[in-house]
Amino acid sequence: MDRLDELESQSIYILREAYSKFGNLCMLWSIGKDSTVLLWLARKAFFNHVPFPLVHVDTSYKIPEMIKYRDKLALKLKVNMVVGQNKAALNDKQTFPDGNVNRLVCCKNLKTEALRNTLSGEWDRYRLDHNKKEYILDENKEPYTGVIVGVRSDEEGSRSKERYFSPRDKNNDWDVGDQPPELWNQFKTDFAPGTHIRIHPLLDWTELDIWKYIEREKIPITELYLSKNGKRYRSLGCYPCTNPIDSDAKTVSEIVKELESGKFSNIAERSGRAQDKEDGGLETLRKEGYM
Amino acid sequence: MKEQMNIVIVGHVDHGKSTVIGRLLADTNSLPEGKLDQVRENCKRESKVFEYAFLLDALKDEQSQGITIDSARCFFKSSLRDYIIIDAPGHIEFLKNMISGAARAEAALLIIDADEGIQENSRRHGYMLSMLGIKQVVVCVNKMDLVDYSKSVFDKIKSDYSEFLGNVGITPKEFIPISALKGDNIIKGSESLSWFEGNSVLSSLDSFKKEKSEEEKPFRMFVQGVYKFTRKGDSRRIIAGRVDSGSIKVGDKVVFFPSNKSSEVSSIECLNSTRTEVSAGHSTGFTLKEQVYINRGEVMCRKDERTPYVSSSIKSNIFWMGKESMVLDRWYKLKLGTLEVPVRLKKVFDVLDASSLDGCRRNEINRHDVAKCLLECKSSAAFDMFSEINASGRFVIVDDYDIAGGGIITGFVEDKRNVVWHDREITREERSKILGHRSKMIWFTGLSGSGKSTVAVALQKKLIQEGKMVYVLDGDNVRHGLNKDLGFSEMDRIENIRRIGEVGTLFVDSGLITLAAFISPYTKDRNIVRNRLGDDFIEVFVKCAIDECEKRDPKGLYKKARKGEIKEFTGVSAPYEAPKNPEITVDTSKLSVQESVDKIYDYLASNDVI
Numbered sequence: 001m002d003r004l005d006e007l008e009s010q011s012i013y014i015l016r017e018a019y020s021k022f023g024n025l026c027m028l029w030s031i032g033k034d035s036t037v038l039l040w041l042a043r044k045a046f047f048n049h050v051p052f053p054l055v056h057v058d059t060s061y062k063i064p065e066m067i068k069y070r071d072k073l074a075l076k077l078k079v080n081m082v083v084g085q086n087k088a089a090l091n092d093k094q095t096f097p098d099g100n101v102n103r104l105v106c107c108k109n110l111k112t113e114a115l116r117n118t119l120s121g122e123w124d125r126y127r128l129d130h131n132k133k134e135y136i137l138d139e140n141k142e143p144y145t146g147v148i149v150g151v152r153s154d155e156e157g158s159r160s161k162e163r164y165f166s167p168r169d170k171n172n173d174w175d176v177g178d179q180p181p182e183l184w185n186q187f188k189t190d191f192a193p194g195t196h197i198r199i200h201p202l203l204d205w206t207e208l209d210i211w212k213y214i215e216r217e218k219i220p221i222t223e224l225y226l227s228k229n230g231k232r233y234r235s236l237g238c239y240p241c242t243n244p245i246d247s248d249a250k251t252v253s254e255i256v257k258e259l260e261s262g263k264f265s266n267i268a269e270r271s272g273r274a275q276d277k278e279d280g281g282l283e284t285l286r287k288e289g290y291m
Numbered sequence: 292m293k294e295q296m297n298i299v300i301v302g303h304v305d306h307g308k309s310t311v312i313g314r315l316l317a318d319t320n321s322l323p324e325g326k327l328d329q330v331r332e333n334c335k336r337e338s339k340v341f342e343y344a345f346l347l348d349a350l351k352d353e354q355s356q357g358i359t360i361d362s363a364r365c366f367f368k369s370s371l372r373d374y375i376i377i378d379a380p381g382h383i384e385f386l387k388n389m390i391s392g393a394a395r396a397e398a399a400l401l402i403i404d405a406d407e408g409i410q411e412n413s414r415r416h417g418y419m420l421s422m423l424g425i426k427q428v429v430v431c432v433n434k435m436d437l438v439d440y441s442k443s444v445f446d447k448i449k450s451d452y453s454e455f456l457g458n459v460g461i462t463p464k465e466f467i468p469i470s471a472l473k474g475d476n477i478i479k480g481s482e483s484l485s486w487f488e489g490n491s492v493l494s495s496l497d498s499f500k501k502e503k504s505e506e507e508k509p510f511r512m513f514v515q516g517v518y519k520f521t522r523k524g525d526s527r528r529i530i531a532g533r534v535d536s537g538s539i540k541v542g543d544k545v546v547f548f549p550s551n552k553s554s555e556v557s558s559i560e561c562l563n564s565t566r567t568e569v570s571a572g573h574s575t576g577f578t579l580k581e582q583v584y585i586n587r588g589e590v591m592c593r594k595d596e597r598t599p600y601v602s603s604s605i606k607s608n609i610f611w612m613g614k615e616s617m618v619l620d621r622w623y624k625l626k627l628g629t630l631e632v633p634v635r636l637k638k639v640f641d642v643l644d645a646s647s648l649d650g651c652r653r654n655e656i657n658r659h660d661v662a663k664c665l666l667e668c669k670s671s672a673a674f675d676m677f678s679e680i681n682a683s684g685r686f687v688i689v690d691d692y693d694i695a696g697g698g699i700i701t702g703f704v705e706d707k708r709n710v711v712w713h714d715r716e717i718t719r720e721e722r723s724k725i726l727g728h729r730s731k732m733i734w735f736t737g738l739s740g741s742g743k744s745t746v747a748v749a750l751q752k753k754l755i756q757e758g759k760m761v762y763v764l765d766g767d768n769v770r771h772g773l774n775k776d777l778g779f780s781e782m783d784r785i786e787n788i789r790r791i792g793e794v795g796t797l798f799v800d801s802g803l804i805t806l807a808a809f810i811s812p813y814t815k816d817r818n819i820v821r822n823r824l825g826d827d828f829i830e831v832f833v834k835c836a837i838d839e840c841e842k843r844d845p846k847g848l849y850k851k852a853r854k855g856e857i858k859e860f861t862g863v864s865a866p867y868e869a870p871k872n873p874e875i876t877v878d879t880s881k882l883s884v885q886e887s888v889d890k891i892y893d894y895l896a897s898n899d900v901i
Binding site for chain 1 (some may be wrong): 294295387388390391394423515516518520523525527529531532533560561562572573574576587612624626629682685686687689691692693694697
C-alpha cells in the first residue's frame with residue numbers, strides 16, 4: 001500500500017464508522033477540492049452509493065461556476081443534495097458586500113449561523129428533486145447528529161488540533177483543551193442528547209495528497225482551480241473575499257508539480273481568503289462553529 | 292512517492308525532546324529556507340543563547356499563523372524516507388494526549404538525560420509504549436556532554452533501563468549516547484564518543500521496518516456493516532470492513548465469530564475495478580456464496596487458519612484515563628474492533644504504578660493507573676491475544692459518553708457455554724454444557740397456602756440472576772392452557788398430573804431447571820411423575836400446618852371450603868398424603884422464604900446440579 005492507499009483506507013474506515021453510529025448523518029459539501037474528494041471516498045466506502053445527504057450552505061455570494069458545478073455533479077451522481085441559507089441576513093443586507101458589516105460578521109451570518117440552523121433543522125432546507133431538477137422545500141426537519149466535514153490538519157493551526165470524531169456542544173462550541181482520547185481507531189461515537197459530533201475523515205491528508213488523489217482517481221473538479229490568464233484559485237469561497245493566486249498550472253498534474261516544487265511552501269493555502277486575516281481569523285470563526 | 296513513517300518522541304520533562312527534534316530538523320536540512328538563520332538572528336537580538344529547541348517553537352508559531360510547513364506535524368527526512376514527528380506531551384496531565392499521539396506511531400525515540408538518569412516518566416512512557424504495541428524503540432541517552440561523554444555513565448543507564456524495558460516486554464533496537472546540544476550522534480558519529488560503535492539516531496531510525504508483519508498473520512476483519520442498497524437498485528449484499536490482518540481471496544471458506552456461521556467468499560467488491568485477493572490494511576467488502584445473517588461486530592476469519600478465542604471472561608492489562616475511577620460490578624461498554632458489548636470489572640489482580648512497576652492491591656482502577664484485571668462481558672466476544680494479533684487483541688472502555696480506558700488482552704477464562712457443535716443430534720450433556728448447569732424437575736408439594744409457588748418463584752429468581760435457565764410450572768399457567776379441558780374428577784386429576792409430568796420431562800430434556808408447584812396431595816400421583824423422570828425428579832415437601840395455611844389463606848379458598856362452596860378441598864374435605872421420603876423438606880412455618888430458597892439451593896449445589 002502506498003501513502004494514498006493508506007489515506008484512502010483510513011478515510012473509508014472513518015466514513016463507515018460514522019454511517020454505522022449516526023442515524024442522522026450528513027456530509028458538508030463546500031464544492032471545494034477537499035469535500036469533493038470526500039464525496040469520492042464516500043462512493044468508494046458504500047460501493048457507488050452515498051447513503052447520506054450532502055449539505056451545502058449557500059451564501060449567495062459563491063462564485064457562480066461553483067453552484068453550476070454543484071448541481072451538475074449532484075444530478076449525475078444521484079446524491080441527496082440539501083441546501084440551506086441565511087435568508088434573513090440576506091434580506092436585511094447584513095453582509096460585507098452590502099457594506100453593513102465586516103468580513104468576520106458576514107462569515108458568521110452567512111456561514112456559521114446558516115450552518116447551525118440548517119443542521120438543527122430550525123431553518124428551511126431545500127432538497128434537490130432529481131426528476132424536476134430543481135430545489136424543493138425539504139419536509140425533513142430532523143437535526144443532523146453526525147456531520148462529516150472535509151477539514152485537513154495541515155490547512156491551518158486550529159485544524160491541526162482536531163480529532164477524527166470531535167464533539168460539539170449545544171452551542172456548537174468546541175473545547176480544544178479537553179478533547180476525548182482517540183486510539184486504535186476507536187472514536188467518540190457516544191454523545192449526550194443535544195450535542196453533535198463532527199467527523200473529519202481527511203484529517204491526515206495534505207494539500208498535495210488531495211491533488212495527487214484527484215489526479216490518480218480522475219475526480220472531476222471545478223475549473224476554477226485551473227490557471228486562466230496566469231491565475232487560479234487555490235482555495236474557494238465567496239467572490240468578494242476570495243482572490244486567485246499567480247499560477248500557470250492549467251491541469252491537475254501541473255498543480256501537483258507546482259506544489260511539489262515548493263513554490264507555495266511559505267504561503268498559506270488560505271492566503272487568498274480575506275476573512276482569515278481579520279482580527280481573530282479562522283480560530284475565532286471555528287470556535288463558534290465554522291467548519 | 293517516498294515512504295513515510297510516524298514516530299513519537301517521548302521522555303521525562305526537560306530531558307531534551309525538543310532539542311533532539313530541533314537538531315534532527317536542522318541537521319537533515321528539513322527546515323524551511325532561512326529558518327535557522329532567522330531563529331539565530333532573533334536570539335542574538337534578544338541576547339539569548341541559541342537553542343535548537345527554539346526551532347520547534349518557531350515552527351509551531353508559524354503553523355498557528357497559518358503558514359503551511361509542508362506537513363501539519365513537524366517532519367524531517369533521510370535519504371530513505373520522510374519522518375513525521377507526532378506531538379506527544381511529556382507531562383502526566385497530558386497522558387490522554389500522549390496516548391492519542393503515540394497510538395498512531397510506528398516507532399519511538401525514548402530520551403533519557405545522562406545526568407539525571409532514569410526518571411518517573413522514562414519508565415511510565417516505556418510502559419505505555421509497550422501497552423500500545425510499539426515495538427520499534429531506540430533509547431537516546433542525551434546530554435552526554437554534561438557527563439564528560441563517560442562510557443560508564445552510559446553503560447549504567449543502558450543496563451538499568453534495559454532491565455526495566457525487558458520487564459515490560461520491550462527490547463530496544465539500540466541505546467545511543469548523544470548530545471543533541473552539540474549534535475553528537477544525531478545524524479553522524481562524534482569524536483567525543485569514539486568509544487561508541489553503534490548507529491547515529493538517524494541511521495538507527497532508517498533501519499526500522501514499516502510494519503508489514505500483520506499480513507503474515509491469520510486473516511481477521513471486524514465487520515463494520517452489512518450493506519444492501521436495494522432501494523437504489525443494487526441487489527448486492529456486501530459485508531464491509533477493513534482487513535486487520537492476513538489476506539483472503541475469492542473462493543476461501545470463511546467463519547464469523549462469535550456467531551460461528553460459515554460461508555465462502557464469492558467476490559471482493561471495489562469501485563471501478565476488480566480484485567480477487569485483498570490483504571491487511573485495505574478497506575474492502577465481500578459478497579458471500581451462501582447468505583448468512585451476521586451483524587456488525589463479528590470477526591470474519593478464514594476456515595483454514597487458526598480461529599480466534601471466544602469467551603466472555605477476559606484477562607487484560609488496562610490503563611485508565613477517566614476522571615471517575617473504574618469500579619467493580621458497574622456496567623461499562625467494551626469496544627473491541629467494531630464489537631460493542633456491556634462489560635464489568637470482576638476482579639483486580641494488581642494495580643501497577645506505571646513508573647515503578649510496583650504493584651498494590653485495590654478494588655478500583657484510578658486515573659493514570661495501569662491494572663491487571665479480569666473483565667466479564669455480558670455476552671461472548673471473539674478476540675486474540677494482543678501478543679498474537681494487535682487489532683483483535685486490544686479494546687477501549689467507554690464510561691458514560693467517553694473513552695475512559697484502553698486495554699490489551701493477555702488471557703481469558705474458558706466459558707462453560709463454549710462448546711464445539713457437531714452435525715448430529717444434540718445430547719442433553721451438550722445442552723447442559725452450553726447452559727452451564729444440569730436440568731432437573733423440582734417438584735413442590737404441599738397444602739394450599741403452604742408457600743409452594745412463593746418459594747418456587749423466589750428460587751427461580753435467584754437462579755435466573757445467576758444465568759441459569761429456569762421455568763416455573765404451576766396451576767396458573769397449566770390449568771388455563773394445556774389442561775383447560777380437565778376438571779377435578781379422579782380421572783381428570785390423574786390426567787392433569789400426567790400431562791404436567793410429560794411437559795416437565797420435555798423441559799428437563801431441553802436443559803431447563805423446571806420447577807413445578809402443585810398441591811399434588813396423593814403419593815400415587817406424584818409417583819407417576821417420579822417414575823417418568825427417574826433421577827431427574829427432586830421432591831420438595833413444603834411443610835406447613837393446616838392452621839397456619841388457613842390463617843394465611845391468600846386466595847380465600849379455605850373460607851369458601853369451610854362454607855362448603857368448594858367440595859373436596861385438600862386438608863378440609865379431602866386428605867393430603869405427605870411425602871414419606873422427600874429429597875428436601877422446607878418447613879415454612881419456621882423458615883423464611885429466603886431460608887427455604889437457600890436450603891433448596893444448597894441441595895442443588897451439593898448434588899452438582901448447579
